[in-house]
Amino acid sequence: MEGKINAVSLLQHDLVGQGADEATALHTARQLLDRVCTADLAYLDGAHRAAPPELATLARFLWAHTTFVWEMYRTSDYDTLSRLLREESPH
DSSP, X not given: OOSXXXXXXXXXXXXXXXXXXXXXXXXXXXXXXXHHHHHXXXXXXXXXXXXXXXXXXXXXXXXXXXXXXXXHHHHOOHHHHHHHHHHHSOO
């Protein structure tokens, strides 16, 4: 962690408070978040596919944006991705 409070660090802190060691708590926190987020994305996928025509564009955007953010945080973080994009962009 970079010292920033986030869902992983909050869950890890709770798990340590319940007696888990730091490494186990970190691994467990990440697994729990992965399961919850995967289930939420599956729900959003179904919701956007079942949305009535007048909500279809908004529902698809919500699903696509949430999927993008989830994938970004699974592989990196906002600060790192922003830095990489700045370094790669033409000046």
